[in-house]
Amino acid sequence: MADLFDSPSQSGDMPEGPAHRPLADVLRPASLSEVIGQHQVLGPEGSLRVMLDAGALGSIIFWGPPGVGKTTIARLLAQETDLHFVQISAIFTGVPDLRKVFEAAKQRRKIGQGTLLFVDEIHRFNKAQQDSFLPHMEDGTILLVGATTENPSFELNAAVLSRSQVMVLERLSPDELELMAQRAEAVLERELPLIPSARAALIEMADGDGRAFLNLVEQAMAWRVAKPLEIEDLRARLMRRAANYDKSGDGHYNLISALHKSVRGSDPDAALYWFSRMLEGGEDPRFLARRLTRMAVEDIGLADPQAQAFCLQSWQTYERLGSPEGELALSQAVIYLALAPKSNANYVAYKAARRLAASSGSAPPPKHILNAPTSLMKDQGYGDGYAYDHDQEDAFSGQNYFPDGMKRPEFYAPVERGFERDLKKRVEYFAKLRRERQR
Template sequence: MSTTQPMADLLRPSHLDEVVGQSHLLGEEGPLHGMLETGRLQSLVFWGPPGTGKTTLARLLAGVGDLHFEPISAIFSGVADLRKLFARARERRAAGQGTLLFVDEIHRFNRAQQDGFLPYVEDGTVILVGATTENPSFELNGALLSRLRVLVLRRLDAAALETLLGRAETALGHPLPLTAEAREMLITLADGDGRYLFNMIEQIASSPAEVIDPTALLRLVQRRAPAHDKDREGHYNLISALHKSLRGSDADAALYWLARMVAGGEDPLYIARRLIRFASEDIGLADPDALRHALAARDAWHLLGAPEGELALVQAVIYLATAPKSNAAYRAWKQARRSAEQHGSLMPPAHILNAPTRLMAELGYGQGYAYDHDTDSGFSGQDYFPDELPRQHYYQPVERGFEREISRRLAYWARLRSSQN
């Protein structure tokens, strides 16, 4: 084995059947298999986590299609580089050879630079294959995206990573000195990233240790934080997973996603704000204490910080997950907003307006108002909607938690209103 060539490059697959973890693309029902069978390779964008084989697949596709492989990185390339590249591709095309242009980190190009690809993709000067770890629907402009087929690469599962580990040991000529527990931990630490796995294997292979257990492994390899881009799609995916786990009353899943976010460096105050929103949107008056618990978690974090304040978030997550759920207040607010927008600036009925001046009293302000506390039931049953708007029913409480009691109160007042009108 070469001592200078990185293992990830040395063991890069030379045939498509050596690619692991992407059978959904390369299997008989997969889109890449169909393209290769028909011999019609189209422009693509590979979207997936790091270390899943995006560059490898592009390189192999060029070989299968007898295309010149032209790789560039959007981080290190500009307009001048692209012009030269397209000129070379035109010359090859005139000589009878096509070009597969592989653009790593394609989302790093700005909108104008992305537009620059359009005429060359349209006329077939290049087959464009982009690679991105970000959601193409957010990062690529519509014109370019409409000309590319998006293929999603999956993070490598344990079986795929074990296959790569076996290939590395074959290349080394001996098994790594890992205990069974350390071997399992190594796969876990790779976190679906084949390149990172090879990097760790290189560190292990250079160690003089005869036996490496989990403790020694953690000392030997540099442990990284779980993948979580705080300002990109990973950020929104994890908070969505936390929110939906809470809504589904799954405390254990909610705790897992909370742990993922904290381990990934998410701002705990952002998490607290989302818990506060959840308490109102998905629990509401089914459990009025939910909002108080969420607010208390935020205040506790402000007071304690990390790591002590994390337990307050944990407590809030468990409370919210196990609380009765209702979105009745959320739905009522949406309907009330819709009514306000549809009906314009309707005046309140005159009988509920104050009359601080003689003119206002002469105009009928406050006339006929019934003071609820003066009635035997403490409820007058008057109409408080604008005269032009029939009575509306926005809030429909559920038969769960405290809203069951609210529902009984509303029914009682409805009976009184009916009997008085």
Template sequence: MSDLFSSAGLETEAPRPLADRLRPQTLEDVVGQDHVLGPEGPLGRMLAQGRLSSLILWGPPGVGKTTIARLLAEKAGLEFDAISAVFSGVADLKKAFERARARRQAGRGTLLFVDEIHRFNRAQQDGFLPVAEEGIITLVGATTENPSFELNAALLSRCQVMVLKRLDAEALDKLLRRAEAEEGTTLPLTEDAREGLIAMADGDGRYMLNLAEELIALKPDAPLDLKDLSSVLQKRAPVYDKDREEHYNLISALHKSVRGSDPDAALYWLARMLSAGEDPLYLARRIVRMANEEIGLADPGAVHAALAAKDVYEFLGSPEGDLALAQAVVHIACAPKSNAVYAAWKAALRTAKGTGSLMPPAHILNAPTQLMKEVGYGQGYEYDHDVEGGVSGQNYFPTEMGKPPTFYEPKPQGREAALLERLERFRAVRAERAKRGD
């Protein structure tokens, strides 16, 4: 049969992609995951002790989750059985469990690899519990999503979560050298273009090997520089999902960079989110929130700058309006910081919820009727504008609360420094009056 194929100019096997041909054959060949697979890593120690528990492999695309699962099965002497949650349902799970039971009866164990395990619903995830507990399968699930949010607590309690890292430049360069050795050639790139290719991969080894295969097939007359590389290859879109963990990670990084008064880092995270397709008006809302939470009265103009940026963006749109968001981010990152109003508001809310329906003191109650005046409403109230210094020092909290609480503590910086000085004077007047018992 093979002679018939050869005589017709055909191969008996379909050509295999470079990434598949370079798939590691041993755990030692896996790059970039030594923190998990090395002798001191959790999987390395587990295998050295001759055991393998159920696992969740959590990491970005193209870092070797499927390959690691297959090699773990081989190392542990287990049959490798793989299903994908994208294409499988309850019937497929039952068949996989039946195959594992049959192997168990024949004295062989099964490593069941479940790709995209987070795609299974809660009930389907619960289906793994009894077969894993009975030892019928050793479950290895792979996910690109945070297991804390996407997997049942019951399933997580029976599995160890192994966090796989995106491949760094060193690991990706090692893969490129393997690709060159496999193909018996050197990538037709200048040094800068080679670094650019690694950057294009954005930590995804499989994607980078696919790009390398394209370049080798291209066979240019001269090595490509960085500009040529950008014109012949499509850069990988950043890993970003506006309703998943990456979204929350990046907005957290932006917010904390602003809080830490680092305008450069804040601009970087803003640019990352905008270039990944984040809704600019979502970012505008968050910038307004930051101005209130992190700056407050230390720079009252910050919230106005943030609101103006929102208005400018709505008027201009992208890309011109993006600059307004960048300007607001730099403003609030460089502004003096104070969370005093934010902290005061939270404390006031706690106290208000805890004191129920206490009435204001009688002297600050309105008395629009004669009856109200007769029962003491408004009696003894002092009009602060008529008092020397403009502050009477009267108590404005419910009498039952005793000593008035202090919520707002201005920071001694920015505009709040002057407020601190004024409040200290006002509070001294109140303290003196309370001491006199007025």
């Protein structure tokens, strides 16, 4: 992966012809202090800076999106700690290659030279390959620095994680990308041929990816124009970088979580935004339809019994219309759910009932509510004393329907919102009658 970030101290025009170097390579930083961004890691109180100042650098997993400096920081770490830098990619490295890497590190260690092994895309190694690092991490043969765009909690072995510190690297802010642009202009000794609003649009196109931004800057610098370009001219020449969204990775789970919580929080605008972000990222609308239906059941429930039917109808409309018109029906469901009264009373009651069912073993129902189709069962008392509710004045007998000896639980506690207001009144009414008739 190409590295990024530099300071004007490494100035010089980009050579042309066969020896041309990409701008990202020309702007390679000379020290950690020159890296743009990641203050939470590299600042005076940052986790990595604290480790370095204490002389206690251990194995590290850098977790963050593409183009935020994972490779660069690892390379500079080796430089700052006088370790031999070795870089491999989990995509192209097999077990035989790892053995060679470990053997070379052992030989260096014999002559007093440590090795910083940088593993890009470390999450792509399987469990056995990840386990192969452990003995060499423990005996000091290597200092492991891994880079991953995926959540280490899910993708890396617990043993590797327990021997490493996870450091989160963040997308670069617009201000940090602007600083990068200024450094590029200082190195190339000319300004970007863009008016201020187009310059801001160029930064937005990079979507927080420093490497992608430098590629955009390099393209813009190569244009020969009579005057700075407007936004429309810029967009005609450059394509917006595709949003970072992996339908099977963190992007998927983060955005669906944002959508779900925005609906739960009754914010239709935020819900529509995250819904649209997922569609822009290429998410299957059927997945969204399924998740919306789940929200109706889990977070709205009986506060609005129509919510579930509304979601199913929207889902069916999508199937009939297809894309892109069908997504509009799903967006209606998003708005409906966000504005619907919320209750998780059914969800809580269901979970509590499942827990009690799992813990109460095989306790049989009370005999008075068992059918007695045979004389033997009648002799055993099946059905004795059963009160047929429809024969009661108010169609309510108040009998016990739980196993004999079990203290009556209360699972369902409706809220004072939406239709559950009426259900709450019914629950309280039947509870009152039950107390009266069981005296």
